[in-house]
Amino acid sequence: MSEVILAIESSCDETSAAVCIGDVIKSNVIATQQIHSKYGGVVPELASRAHQQAIAPVVMEALERAGVTKADLTAVAFTQGPGLLGALLVGASFAKSLALGLKVPLIAVNHMKAHILAHFIENPKPAFPFLCLTVSGGHTQIVRVDDYLDMTVLGQTKDDAVGEAFDKCAKIMGIPYPGGPIIDKLAKEGDADRFEFSKTDMPDLDYSFSGIKTSFLYFTQNQSQKNTGFVEENKHDLAASIQKHLIGMLTDKLVLAAQREGISNIAIAGGVSANSELRQTLIAMGEQNGWQVFIPKFEYCTDNAAMIAMTAYYQSQQNDTATMNVSPMPRLKF
Structure with a gap:
């Protein structure tokens, strides 16, 4: 047996x-x-x-x-x-x-x-080498995978993970924990181009999400001083805008990593990989860049x-x- x-x-x-x-x-x-x-x-x-x-x-x-x-x-x-x-x-x-x-x-x-390695539970399974964008409540990493147990971290967050950024921005909006999935849902009815937030530019393939969180906090506080109902009245656009910014930060580095490593097999993993906009964005980028994209079933993301x-x-x-x-x-x- x-x-x-x-x-x-x-x-x-x-x-x-x-x-x-x-x-x-x-x-x-x-x-x-x-x-x-x-x-x-x-x-x-x-x-x-x-x-x-x-x-x-x-x-x-x-x-x-x-x-x-x-x-x-x-x-x-x-x-x-x-x-x-x-x-x-x-x-x-x-x-x-x-x-x-x-x-x-x-x-x-x-x-x-x-x-x-959740990618090897079911077909299709990525061929080696591949890059994996690993995104969760506690981690944000770009990993080069050369074999089942041979992995190298190419870049990672230097402060909060992207999952924390989603949840903390949700908390600022008064959304209960876990807020990331609710932001994903609200964003479907929002204008992702309506609001702009500043972010920290990190060198090489590393990430930092502290700057964009602070920008989001100050922006909503300032607007709420002028209009106490600002967040509630604009929750869909706020959700769509912050989601677009966070996903853009993730994918910009991923494109750079794929170019540097010469790898076209691209995967995502971790709880945030359940985000529908991230999944759709990665599929579209795969078509644009000639990538073969691998996304686990939802039950294997969390x-x-x-x-x-x-x-x-x-x-x-x-x-x-x-x-x-x-x-x-x-x-x-x-």
């Missing part, structure tokens, strides 16, 4: 478990935490408690959907980082206990590499254990396993 790997993802506010048999995902169960919306962002302590409550039922459901039992497992994988320490600890502790009890290997997975399982499979092929003293690493890098 092929390898049967149970994978656990608990880096932030989704508790997820998945099972793969060989390189085929057989189940992918995700429990999303709703409690954070009332606080305007993820509360680490509440996230940890929610993971503790959800992890056992989520794992059992993943096994049931895959049609396997614990006795069938040949390895257990978990997200080592990056992420929230308390949240990571829940997944790591559960995975360690299960692997130890079953006497099977333990595999520690880099969350950001897993986002990229945090999920299927991508952890897929990465664990490729690590298992290289006997890349962990010892029981492996620790979660909130700031784990490539």
